[in-house]
Every structure is written in C-alpha cells, then in structure tokens.
Amino acid sequence: MHFYLPIAEMSVNIFLILAMGGGIGFLSGLFGVGGGFLMTPLLIFIGVPAPVAVGTEANQIVASSVSGVIAHMRRGNVDFKMGGVLLAGGFVGSSLGVVLFKYLQGLGQIDLVIKLCYVVFLGIIGGLMFVESARTILRSRSVSASRGKLHQHNWLHGLPFKMRFRRSKLYISALLPLMVGAGVGVLSALMGVGGGFIMVPAMIYLLGMPTSVVIGTSLFQIIFVTANVTFLQAVTTQTVDVPLAILLLIGAVIGAQFGSKYSVRLKGEQLRILLAVMVIGVCAKIAYDLIVTPEDLYSIAPLIAH
C-alpha cells in the first residue's frame, strides 16, 4: 500500500515505513538513544530528500522520546533536576547549531561536514564505549566484582556552582551538565539527530551518572531539544513532513515500549557494548561511502530560486 508524502513529494510503501519506525523504536527504547543517527541515513537511503529526512526525524524523535520517558519515569529512572540543567544548555547549543548550519550551507559543503561529523563522533564514542564495556565484561568474569568508588574524581569536579543531584547521587558543578548540554545541542542541530548517542556516554563518563538514570534522563532532555529543532526547521526550511513522522512514530512508539521493557533484562555493560557495535557500524558505513569511488562522479540537485 502506497502513500504520497506531501512535503517529501514522493510515494512510499506504508509498511516499509512502519517497519523502519518499529525497528529503530525498539533500539531507541533499549539504549535510550533517539535513533536519529540510524533513521536519518536510512530515510535518505530510501530516497527521502536529505533536508526532509533531517527535519522529519527531529519531529519523530520527540514522540519516541516521550513514549520512552514514560516507561522510564514509572521506574523512577529520570533525574529531572539534571535533565533541566542539561536542557538549558541544550537550548542554547541547538540554536547556535542552526546558525552554524546556515553558515556552512553558505560555504557549500554542509553535506561533507555532516558526514565527517558522523564519522568523527560516532567513531570516537563507539570506540571508547566498546573498549570500556569490553574491559568491564572481562573483569567481571575473571575476578568477583569489587565495590569501589561510585565514580572517579578529577579536575572537572573542582569547578564552582556546585549542585546536588540526589537521583544521580552526584554533587558536581552545574557548569558541567550545562556545557555537556550545549555541546550536544550544537552537534544535534548540525547532524540532524537527537544526540542521545553522544549524551549517554557523556553522562556516564564525563558526569559520572549511574547507568540506570542515564537513559531516562537523556530521553527527557532529548524531547525538548528535538522539539526546538522541529520548530526551527518548520519555520526556516519547511522540511517537516508530518504524515511521514506520524507513520514513523506509530512504528517507533510500539517498538520503544518493547525496547525499554527488554533493556531491564540486560546489564549496563552489555547494553553499552551492543550500542558501541551499532555506532561503530554506522560510522564505518559512512566512512566507506566517503572513501569508495562513487558509481557516478556527477550528481544533480534542484536549486531553489534565490
């Protein structure tokens, strides 16, 4: 059964879109990532114009994150105070990101910058997570786990404006989550994703939050950052295809429920190593496309009248 998308201006198979939404929704519930870094390339792959894929995906992540956060809230896995501070940074960052996006578009190399961003950030984060979680798994197998400190202390913990985050069992400077939120906000606007795949490891390794709270809190703040991106895209580029987003989110909302139910059955390090493998996979695919000789060295793109 086919459906004509009014903004993307193309006909798609409804069941293909539902299946894509379901699959990515499951992963999003499982790992606490919005799934944008998988869905946006996938949409482009099936022929959706890149700007529409980016704008629509932001809209769909809003829905799957709301759905995911409800499941986590029921288990008390959301640190609202931490989420709020991250969010404040996120708003500033994503708005800055949109400005940066327009500047790069003016230079004519936005596609390349987006792809390089994907390769660099997915590569670094996937690699770090893989090494760390593999080590944890190996260690827990050889020696019986010894109870150590909750997290390591370093210079970051010497910053001023200390705040107590009870749910995360942390007493750290508010500047830290503000900076993390802003940094991820810039990248999420630039790469057209929610930014969970950067946010989750940043919360674990930079802020030292317990894994159980990380996923719910990340989803909570992603809702607002992607809502901001959706609004900005709708106003500036008119590339938010609501019918496409609805089709995707029907699949994603259902998938996310199963995903978050399944996530409690897995250990933190198991979740992280799975996510790491996926992140590295997407990174390798994009890197490969940049390196391999394209079938046609020429490509065409319609120009919007200036």
Next chain:
Amino acid sequence: MKRNPATFLLLIAALVAVASASARGQALVADLSSHHVAITTGFTGTDVLLFGAVDGEGDVVVVITGPPESVAVRNKQRIAGIWVNADTVEFQGIPNFYAVASNRPLKEITSPDIRETQQIGAEHIATKLAAEDRDRPAAEIALYREALIRNKQNSGLFSVEPEQISIISDRLFRTQIHFPSNMATGSYSAVVYLFRDGEAVQAVSTPILVEKVGVGAEIYNFAHQQSALYGLAAIVIAVFSGWLGGVIFRKV
C-alpha cells in the same frame, strides 16, 4: 493493444474531431484523456492517454515537457582520500520532466538538425548555463550536460527511448504517457508534431496541469503559509502520540 470502452469512446471522439478538422483544412488534431493530473495521498504515478488523428500520411512525434527548474550538477573529486563535491555547474530552465513518443525511431523520421531545433529527444533538450559558468570550456560543459541528462533518466524523469505511438489505418493515433510519482507539480505541455518527408508540417500544443489535491495539498499549504503554527502542531502531535503509546502499553 489493450482495448477498453473508454479508449473506444476516445477514438470515436477523435474520429469526429478529424472529420470536422479536415473540413477546416487541418492536417492534425490531438487531445488528452485528461488535462489535469491530481496528486492525491494514494498517488503512485499515472498514465495519460494522448490520442488524435492525422489527415493523410505522415509520422507523429509527441513531446511532453514539465515545468522549468534550475539544476546544479556537481562533480566529485578525491581530496585527501575522500570524495568531495569539488565543482558545480548550474543549468537554468531545465524541464523537470521530459518524455517523447513516436510511431517509428526518431532518426528515421527526421534529421538531427531538426531534432535539435525542435528539442526532440532527451539529448536535444536546450540547456542554458548560469552566468558564472558561461566562460568555461565547451568540452567540460558537455560532460556536465551528459551527466545532467543521465541522472534525470536514472530518476525516471527523462525518457531514455521514445514511447511507441500506434497509428491505425493512417488516420488515428494514440499513445500512453507515464508520469512517475516523483514528478513536480506545475504546468506541463504536450506538443504533437506531424512530419512529412522529414519536415514538421504541423504542430499542436495542449496543456496538462499537475497539482496536489486533498489532504496532501492542505498539509503542504499549511506548512508553507503558516510555518510557525505548523511547527507547533507537529510538536503537539508528536508529544500526544508518544504519550498515547506510553499509556496504551501501561495496561498491557
């Protein structure tokens, strides 16, 4: 050849048309089964029947042209190991859609010169360069031009080979024109040529309007005319659906 009642009626209409046409001394009449293509939510492309009649012998060629657009053709080069869009040529007034149909191979009907001037065949589409690209070497531009036509053909918007026109008893002709689902909206034109001994003796043009209708059109207009409200609506719909999903699954 598929025969259905609608086709039969159209052929009768064509016959009536040709009778009155020859009375006025016209050698060629043509019309379409529809002058309006409506893009609805279930749209997956459509076929339009073009039919007509000729007075006496001759070859019939049909050219369908979509609304003009500006197209950037980009060339990738390997820089520091990765493929980068290194160079761009901008073409203006390129039809979004181009299809051609004829009763026998084009090169048997008329000379390359005439095909060139009448823009018959995808390789003869007139291209206009943007001001900044006009000083570039012709050989280089030719590569970009070929790339433009090749890419358009790959996306199904330019025809590769002419469609078949069937002529019945040297008088009535008909052909099916296929419009793909990725076609642009706007004004299209169908030009029908009558060739005799390699010369175009007559041409008639008929318009086709392609537009979005129904819910799809309303969403498109909403998004473009009240984009702030549209953005807010998109967020509200997303939050509500996400919440609904969460609530439904609570009971499972």
